[in-house]
Amino acid sequence: MSDSPIVNEFNQGPISCHAFNGDRTELAICFNTNVVTIFRKSGASWTQTSTLVEHDKPVTSIDWAPKSNRIVTCSQDRNAYVWTLDGASHQWKPTLVLLRINRAATFVRWSPEEDKFAVASGSRCISVCYFEEDNDWWVGKHIKKPIRSTVLSIDWHPNNVLLAAGCADMKARVFSAFIKGIDKKPAPSPWGEKLPFNTLCGEFSNGAGGWIHGVAFSPSGESLVFTGHDSTITVVSPGTGDIQSIRAPYLPYLSVIWLNENQIVAAGHDCAPHLFERKGQQWAFSASLDAAVKxxxxxxxxxxxxxxxxxxxxxxxxxxxxxxTHHQNTINSIRSFSGTPEHVEQFSTSAIDGKLILWNADSISRGLGNLHL
Amino acid sequence: MAFRKIDIDALEEDAFGEDEIDFQEIGELRPVADVDAQVNSRAQEVRSLLQRGNTSGALSTSLQNPPYGAPFHAAKARNTQTVMEVLNSIKVSDVPQLVKSLSPEEQDVLMKYLYAGMAAPEQNNSGHLLAWHEKLTEVAGQGCIVRVITDRRTV
Structure with a gap:
C-alpha cells in the first residue's frame, strides 16, 4: 500500500454518504439521489454490481454491519430500510423499519453488536431500532428529551448502550439507548452507572454556538469529540472532567473520527482532513493531512x-x-477503513466533488515523527 | 432574518426560539444598570490607557467580557464606540503585531466588533476597519469569520 492517498473518482455526482462492507471488498454509495449503488472491488477500480431502489427521496445515510452483512439506509422520505442479501438470488431484499417520525431521517449507525441501530431525524428525536421476533419487524423507540432541534449525527459507545448525538440546537448529548431484553446491564463508566432508556448522561456546548455536525466516541469510550459549525472541535472526558475546545483557523468540520486515543481526524468545508493530537493533556491542531500541491x-x-x-x-x-487539495469540495463523511478502532490504519473520505479517497493513517503518524501505539 | 417573510414556526407550539438560545448561551442576565456601569468604567480605563500610549493594553481591555443579550442596546453601542476609539487610534502599520498578541478568544471578539463597526459606515471609517479585517484574517483564519457568523452572542 502506497503512502499517497488513493483517489476513486466515480463521476456520478456528489457523494452524500458511503459505507464499506466487513472485508472492504464492497462499497455502498449514494450519489445524492434516492438510489444506493453497490460496487465491488475489481483490481484497483470499483465495478457496479447492484442498486438498492426503495426510497423515494434522497438517501441521507448508509451503514453496513460488518459481521452480519446487513445494510441499513435512511432517507429524507422519513423511512429506513434494512437490506439483507438473499443467498439464492444474490439480490438485496429490503425490510421497512417503523421509525414513526414526521421529518427527514438524517443519520443512521449500527450498534457495535449489530443488534440495534439508531436513526437521527429532523423530528427532534432519535429512533433506536431493534428487531422484534414476535412481529418479525424492526421497531423503534424514541429518545426525545431534551432534544430541541434536528439531530445531525450519532455515534455508538463501544459498550453497545450509550449513544452520542450532535444536534442543531448547538448541543452534543450522550444518551442511554438501553433496550430491555436485548442489552445486558452495562458496566459502570464515567458516563453513569444506572442507565435506563433515554437517560441523559451528558450535555455539552462548544461555547460560541453553531450546529454540532459530527460526534465520535474515543476507542475506549472514555472521551467524546464533537465538531461544530463555529470551526471548533471539542473533546470531553467525563472521567477527568476535562473539556477542551480548539478554535481552528479553518472552515467548519462536518465529520470526525479517532485514529487512536491520542489522534483525531476531522474534515469538512476545508476539503482536507485535518489532524488534531494530544500532547500531554493538551489537544491541539497538528497538521493538514492533504499537503497542498500547487x-x-x-x-x-x-x-x-x-x-x-x-x-x-x-x-x-x-x-x-x-x-x-485532493478533494475539490466539502468532505461530508469520514470513516475508518482498516485497522482496529484502537489503531486505525486507513480511513476513507467522501465529498461533494464525487470522489472517495483512501488515506493512509500510518504514514501520517510516521511522517510526523510521533507514532502513538 | 430579513429574508424570511413568513414565520414558519407560528403554529408550532414547541418552537425552538431565539430567546431560548440567548438564555442557554449567556446564562443568567445581569441587571441593565450593572452592565452599563461596567461598560462606562471600561471606557474610562481604556481612554486612560490610550493617553499613556499603551495601545495593546487598551485593545485587550476593550475586548474583555463584552455585553451580550437583548436588553443591553445602550451598553452594546457604548462598548462598540470604545473599541472603535481604540482601533482608530492605532496606525495600520502596528496592526499585524497587535493582532498576533491577542488570545484566540480576543481575536474572535475583535472580529465581532469589526463587523459591528462596518455595519455603521456613517459613524466609522470602513477603510480602516477593512485593513484591520485583512490583518486579523491573516492571523486567525477563516475560522474566526465563521465563528462570528455562527455566534448568537452578538455585540
Missing amino acids: KADVGFTARDTFRRMDSRAQSTTSTDTEVH
Missing part, C-alpha cells in the same frame, strides 16, 4: 489564455480560486 502552471500558451477568458471570463493566469 499544480504546475501550464496556462501560458495563447490558446489557454483565450480558452480561460472564454470559459471563466478571466484574462489572467491567477489561480486564486483553485482548490489545492
Whole structure:
C-alpha cells in the first residue's frame, strides 16, 4: 500500500454518504439521489454490481454491519430500510423499519453488536431500532428529551448502550439507548452507572454556538469529540472532567473520527482532513493531512489564455480560486477503513466533488515523527 | 432574518426560539444598570490607557467580557464606540503585531466588533476597519469569520 492517498473518482455526482462492507471488498454509495449503488472491488477500480431502489427521496445515510452483512439506509422520505442479501438470488431484499417520525431521517449507525441501530431525524428525536421476533419487524423507540432541534449525527459507545448525538440546537448529548431484553446491564463508566432508556448522561456546548455536525466516541469510550459549525472541535472526558475546545483557523468540520486515543481526524468545508493530537493533556491542531500541491502552471500558451477568458471570463493566469487539495469540495463523511478502532490504519473520505479517497493513517503518524501505539 | 417573510414556526407550539438560545448561551442576565456601569468604567480605563500610549493594553481591555443579550442596546453601542476609539487610534502599520498578541478568544471578539463597526459606515471609517479585517484574517483564519457568523452572542 502506497503512502499517497488513493483517489476513486466515480463521476456520478456528489457523494452524500458511503459505507464499506466487513472485508472492504464492497462499497455502498449514494450519489445524492434516492438510489444506493453497490460496487465491488475489481483490481484497483470499483465495478457496479447492484442498486438498492426503495426510497423515494434522497438517501441521507448508509451503514453496513460488518459481521452480519446487513445494510441499513435512511432517507429524507422519513423511512429506513434494512437490506439483507438473499443467498439464492444474490439480490438485496429490503425490510421497512417503523421509525414513526414526521421529518427527514438524517443519520443512521449500527450498534457495535449489530443488534440495534439508531436513526437521527429532523423530528427532534432519535429512533433506536431493534428487531422484534414476535412481529418479525424492526421497531423503534424514541429518545426525545431534551432534544430541541434536528439531530445531525450519532455515534455508538463501544459498550453497545450509550449513544452520542450532535444536534442543531448547538448541543452534543450522550444518551442511554438501553433496550430491555436485548442489552445486558452495562458496566459502570464515567458516563453513569444506572442507565435506563433515554437517560441523559451528558450535555455539552462548544461555547460560541453553531450546529454540532459530527460526534465520535474515543476507542475506549472514555472521551467524546464533537465538531461544530463555529470551526471548533471539542473533546470531553467525563472521567477527568476535562473539556477542551480548539478554535481552528479553518472552515467548519462536518465529520470526525479517532485514529487512536491520542489522534483525531476531522474534515469538512476545508476539503482536507485535518489532524488534531494530544500532547500531554493538551489537544491541539497538528497538521493538514492533504499537503497542498500547487499544480504546475501550464496556462501560458495563447490558446489557454483565450480558452480561460472564454470559459471563466478571466484574462489572467491567477489561480486564486483553485482548490489545492485532493478533494475539490466539502468532505461530508469520514470513516475508518482498516485497522482496529484502537489503531486505525486507513480511513476513507467522501465529498461533494464525487470522489472517495483512501488515506493512509500510518504514514501520517510516521511522517510526523510521533507514532502513538 | 430579513429574508424570511413568513414565520414558519407560528403554529408550532414547541418552537425552538431565539430567546431560548440567548438564555442557554449567556446564562443568567445581569441587571441593565450593572452592565452599563461596567461598560462606562471600561471606557474610562481604556481612554486612560490610550493617553499613556499603551495601545495593546487598551485593545485587550476593550475586548474583555463584552455585553451580550437583548436588553443591553445602550451598553452594546457604548462598548462598540470604545473599541472603535481604540482601533482608530492605532496606525495600520502596528496592526499585524497587535493582532498576533491577542488570545484566540480576543481575536474572535475583535472580529465581532469589526463587523459591528462596518455595519455603521456613517459613524466609522470602513477603510480602516477593512485593513484591520485583512490583518486579523491573516492571523486567525477563516475560522474566526465563521465563528462570528455562527455566534448568537452578538455585540
